[in-house]
Amino acid sequence: MTEVLFYHLQNMRLDNVLPTLLEKSLERGWRIVVQAGSDERADALDAHLWTYRDDSFLPHAVWRAGDPTDQPIVLTAGEGNPNAANVRFLVDSAVLPADADSYERVVLMFDGDDADAVEGARAAWREGRTRGFTVTYWQADDRGRWQRRE
Numbered sequence: 001m002t003e004v005l006f007y008h009l010q011n012m013r014l015d016n017v018l019p020t021l022l023e024k025s026l027e028r029g030w031r032i033v034v035q036a037g038s039d040e041r042a043d044a045l046d047a048h049l050w051t052y053r054d055d056s057f058l059p060h061a062v063w064r065a066g067d068p069t070d071q072p073i074v075l076t077a078g079e080g081n082p083n084a085a086n087v088r089f090l091v092d093s094a095v096l097p098a099d100a101d102s103y104e105r106v107v108l109m110f111d112g113d114d115a116d117a118v119e120g121a122r123a124a125w126r127e128g129r130t131r132g133f134t135v136t137y138w139q140a141d142d143r144g145r146w147q148r149r150e
Contacts, residue, residue, distance in 0.1 A: 003105050004096070004128040006121055007146070008139045010112035014091055018045070019052045021107065022073060025087050026058070030104070032073045033085040037092030042075040045091075049073075093120045096127055106133075 009017060018034070025032050036042040046062045060073035068074045068082035076082065079097045086104045088097065093116070100106050106128075110121040128135045138146045 001132070001134060002101050002103055003134045003136065004100070004124075005105065005107045006125060006135065006137045007107060007109040008112045008121075008137065009109060010139070012140060012144075014109060014111075015045075015048050015052070018089070018091065018109070019049060019056070019058060021089070022049075022058055022060075023056070026072060030087045031083055031085040032087045032089065033081055033083060034073065034075045034089040034091065035079070035094040035097070036075060036077050037094060039077045041092050042077050045075050049075075090124075093117055095120070096124050096131075100128075100133070101131070 007017070022032060034045065036045055042062055046060070049058050049060055058073060059071065060075060061068060061071040063074050063076040063082050069084065071083050074083045074085065079099070081099065081102065088100070088103050088106045090096070090106065090108045093110070096106065108121060108124055110117040112118060125135055137149050139149050141147050
Protein backbone atom coordinates (compact mmCIF):
# COMPACT_ATOMS: atom_id res chain seq x y z
CA MET A 1 0.00 0.00 0.00
CA THR A 2 1.20 3.48 -0.84
CA GLU A 3 2.30 5.69 2.02
CA VAL A 4 1.95 9.45 1.50
CA LEU A 5 4.17 11.58 3.72
CA PHE A 6 3.40 15.29 4.11
CA TYR A 7 6.49 17.35 4.98
CA HIS A 8 5.56 20.75 6.40
CA LEU A 9 8.37 23.18 5.59
CA GLN A 10 8.20 26.10 7.98
CA ASN A 11 11.12 28.46 8.34
CA MET A 12 12.96 26.04 6.02
CA ARG A 13 13.80 26.14 2.35
CA LEU A 14 13.15 23.24 0.02
CA ASP A 15 16.67 23.62 -1.37
CA ASN A 16 18.08 22.85 2.09
CA VAL A 17 15.77 19.94 2.91
CA LEU A 18 15.31 18.04 -0.36
CA PRO A 19 18.93 16.88 -0.89
CA THR A 20 19.08 15.20 2.53
CA LEU A 21 15.79 13.38 1.97
CA LEU A 22 17.00 12.25 -1.46
CA GLU A 23 20.24 10.95 0.07
CA LYS A 24 18.29 8.95 2.65
CA SER A 25 16.05 7.52 -0.05
CA LEU A 26 19.06 6.41 -2.11
CA GLU A 27 20.61 4.80 0.99
CA ARG A 28 17.49 2.63 1.18
CA GLY A 29 18.01 1.53 -2.41
CA TRP A 30 15.01 3.40 -3.77
CA ARG A 31 14.68 4.93 -7.22
CA ILE A 32 13.19 8.42 -7.11
CA VAL A 33 11.30 10.84 -9.30
CA VAL A 34 10.96 14.46 -8.17
CA GLN A 35 8.03 16.35 -9.70
CA ALA A 36 8.44 20.12 -9.69
CA GLY A 37 5.91 22.76 -10.71
CA SER A 38 7.62 23.69 -13.99
CA ASP A 39 10.49 22.72 -16.29
CA GLU A 40 12.35 25.82 -15.10
CA ARG A 41 12.04 24.72 -11.47
CA ALA A 42 13.22 21.19 -12.38
CA ASP A 43 16.24 22.78 -14.09
CA ALA A 44 16.94 24.94 -11.02
CA LEU A 45 16.75 21.88 -8.75
CA ASP A 46 19.08 20.06 -11.15
CA ALA A 47 21.67 22.85 -10.87
CA HIS A 48 21.28 22.93 -7.09
CA LEU A 49 21.77 19.17 -6.65
CA TRP A 50 25.13 19.40 -8.42
CA THR A 51 26.40 22.10 -6.07
CA TYR A 52 24.52 21.90 -2.75
CA ARG A 53 27.48 20.42 -0.89
CA ASP A 54 31.14 20.02 -1.87
CA ASP A 55 31.57 16.57 -0.31
CA SER A 56 28.47 14.91 -1.75
CA PHE A 57 27.11 13.67 -5.04
CA LEU A 58 23.53 12.79 -5.89
CA PRO A 59 23.32 10.89 -9.19
CA HIS A 60 20.41 12.45 -11.07
CA ALA A 61 19.19 13.94 -14.32
CA VAL A 62 16.38 16.02 -15.72
CA TRP A 63 13.81 13.83 -17.49
CA ARG A 64 14.67 15.11 -20.98
CA ALA A 65 18.44 14.61 -20.67
CA GLY A 66 19.69 11.31 -22.04
CA ASP A 67 18.03 8.08 -20.97
CA PRO A 68 16.13 8.63 -17.70
CA THR A 69 15.80 4.87 -17.16
CA ASP A 70 19.48 4.81 -16.16
CA GLN A 71 19.09 7.46 -13.46
CA PRO A 72 18.35 6.72 -9.78
CA ILE A 73 16.85 10.24 -9.45
CA VAL A 74 14.91 11.96 -12.22
CA LEU A 75 13.63 15.54 -12.02
CA THR A 76 10.49 16.32 -14.00
CA ALA A 77 7.60 18.74 -14.23
CA GLY A 78 5.15 16.17 -15.51
CA GLU A 79 3.47 12.99 -14.49
CA GLY A 80 4.76 9.61 -15.50
CA ASN A 81 7.51 7.49 -14.04
CA PRO A 82 10.49 7.80 -16.41
CA ASN A 83 12.94 5.75 -14.29
CA ALA A 84 10.60 3.15 -12.76
CA ALA A 85 10.88 4.91 -9.38
CA ASN A 86 9.27 3.52 -6.26
CA VAL A 87 9.32 6.92 -4.48
CA ARG A 88 7.89 10.16 -5.83
CA PHE A 89 8.60 13.59 -4.33
CA LEU A 90 6.08 16.34 -5.05
CA VAL A 91 7.28 19.93 -4.68
CA ASP A 92 5.98 23.36 -5.74
CA SER A 93 2.35 22.39 -5.12
CA ALA A 94 2.49 19.39 -7.46
CA VAL A 95 -0.63 17.28 -6.87
CA LEU A 96 -1.00 13.57 -6.18
CA PRO A 97 -0.58 11.85 -9.54
CA ALA A 98 -3.19 9.51 -10.95
CA ASP A 99 -0.69 6.63 -10.62
CA ALA A 100 0.21 7.38 -6.98
CA ASP A 101 -0.80 3.84 -6.03
CA SER A 102 2.10 2.49 -8.13
CA TYR A 103 4.65 3.96 -5.68
CA GLU A 104 5.72 2.62 -2.30
CA ARG A 105 5.96 6.17 -1.02
CA VAL A 106 4.91 9.63 -2.15
CA VAL A 107 6.48 12.58 -0.34
CA LEU A 108 4.57 15.84 -0.63
CA MET A 109 6.63 18.81 0.55
CA PHE A 110 4.79 22.07 1.15
CA ASP A 111 5.66 25.57 2.32
CA GLY A 112 3.89 26.20 5.62
CA ASP A 113 4.26 29.96 5.12
CA ASP A 114 2.24 29.86 1.88
CA ALA A 115 -1.53 29.72 2.50
CA ASP A 116 -2.22 28.30 -0.98
CA ALA A 117 0.36 25.55 -0.48
CA VAL A 118 -1.14 24.66 2.91
CA GLU A 119 -4.62 24.46 1.41
CA GLY A 120 -3.28 22.32 -1.44
CA ALA A 121 -1.66 19.97 1.07
CA ARG A 122 -4.93 19.69 2.99
CA ALA A 123 -6.76 18.80 -0.22
CA ALA A 124 -4.09 16.20 -1.05
CA TRP A 125 -4.41 14.77 2.48
CA ARG A 126 -8.15 14.32 2.01
CA GLU A 127 -7.63 12.82 -1.44
CA GLY A 128 -4.95 10.44 -0.13
CA ARG A 129 -7.25 9.18 2.61
CA THR A 130 -10.13 8.82 0.16
CA ARG A 131 -7.90 6.77 -2.13
CA GLY A 132 -7.00 4.47 0.77
CA PHE A 133 -3.36 5.54 1.22
CA THR A 134 -1.60 5.61 4.56
CA VAL A 135 -1.01 9.32 5.22
CA THR A 136 1.42 10.79 7.75
CA TYR A 137 2.32 14.34 8.68
CA TRP A 138 5.89 15.41 9.45
CA GLN A 139 7.17 18.65 10.95
CA ALA A 140 10.66 19.68 12.01
CA ASP A 141 11.32 20.26 15.70
CA ASP A 142 13.38 23.16 17.11
CA ARG A 143 16.60 21.35 16.17
CA GLY A 144 15.50 20.65 12.60
CA ARG A 145 14.80 16.94 13.13
CA TRP A 146 11.70 15.59 11.46
CA GLN A 147 9.02 14.40 13.85
CA ARG A 148 5.84 12.57 12.98
CA ARG A 149 2.86 14.53 14.28
CA GLU A 150 -0.65 13.31 14.94
